Amino acid sequence: MSAKKNQKFLISGGPANNLIATLERYVYDNPSCTNEALHFSDLNLREIALQSSVISETTALHKILNELAYIDFYLYLYDDIDWCENIFDFANYAAEMFPWMNIATPIEFTLKDKEIVHAAREKYAKMFLGGITQIVNSAFAYLWMRKQLLHDFNLKLSREISPLLKNVHPELASDGKIHRPSYIPKWLRDALLHRDRGSCHYCGTLVASPLVQNQDFQIDHMVPLALGGTNDPTNFVISCGTCNNQKSAKLQSISDAFHWPNRF
Incomplete structure (x- = not known):
């Protein structure tokens, strides 16, 4: 079997930014409403944490983002259209979402014919669900750079592992x-090298060149295995x-920082 290689994925905004905000509320236990709190509690984080004992390109963060995107963009707004005053409100929603998924909007959603729009909703449901992957990938791309949030997300995962x-x-x-991995795959080493620009996460010393x-x-677990940390790629x-x-088996949180001249 050939080794996995990192591929280029296009990054979009719009719904991906909304998904990031939802993920932040989930990580920091700050749901926007009672319904969202119920959905958060229904997510099987323990199962996802246990699955993260094995390094996978489909990270725990991907899985949570996918669950949240399914609820927010499909379940509430595509599958259930009780929120619409009329079917054309739904058509407008679908027509706006498809471009963010890098999918051309099916022409049926632009027509002022109720029967055609209803039929299109059924016809393109699988396409819409598939397009959610683009939104999840875009959200992940932004979050991959935010190591403080990744640390806190992995701390949330560790709370599922520690009592087991x-x-x-x-x-x-x-x-x-969980078990320490026997090796770190090249695709993950390359991803970490390019994200961290070859610098130590903790002190900034250059240790490698991209x-x-x-x-x-050396590659370190932000949340140590001894404290319930996982082998999820977002934890490295x-x-x-x-x-x-x-650092050894201690927690050390490093706040995300942005370098720019003082404007004041």
């Missing part, structure tokens, strides 16, 4: 701890040897 007992969950390495192939550098950062040894 090995005699109930034999896939664990020990109580509240322009050089096959370098040896580049680290220098000194910081990695000093």
Whole structure:
């Protein structure tokens, strides 16, 4: 089997920005309403956390984003159209959403014919659901750069792992701890190298160059395995040897920062 390679994905805004806001409310336990609180509680985070014992390109964050996008964009606004005063409100919604998915809007949604729009809703439901992947990928692309939020998301995952007992969950390495991965795949090493620009997440020391192939550098779990951390790709950062040894099995949160001249 050939090794996986990183591919280029187009990034869109619009609904992806709304999805990011929903994800933030989920991570920080700040639902916007009672219904959203119920949906948040229905997400099976424990199962997703356990699945993250194995490194996968479909991260825990992808899975949560997909669940939230399905609820917000499909379940409430496409599958259930009780919110519409008339079917053309729905048609306008669909016509606006498809371009954000990099899909040409089907012409039926632009026609002022109720029967045609109703038929189009059924006809293009699977296409719409497939297009949600583009919105999820775009949201993930933004969030991948926000390591403070990724740290806090993984802290939320760790709270699902920490109380688990090995005699109930034999896939664990020990109580509240998953196995350390035997290796980090190249696609993930490359993604971390380019995101972190070869610099240690904790002190900023340059430990590798994104322009050089096959370098040896240390990779650290932001939320340590000893504290319930997972092997989800969103939990990994580049680290220098000194910081990695000093941090050991402790939490160390680094706030996201933006460098720009002082405008005042």
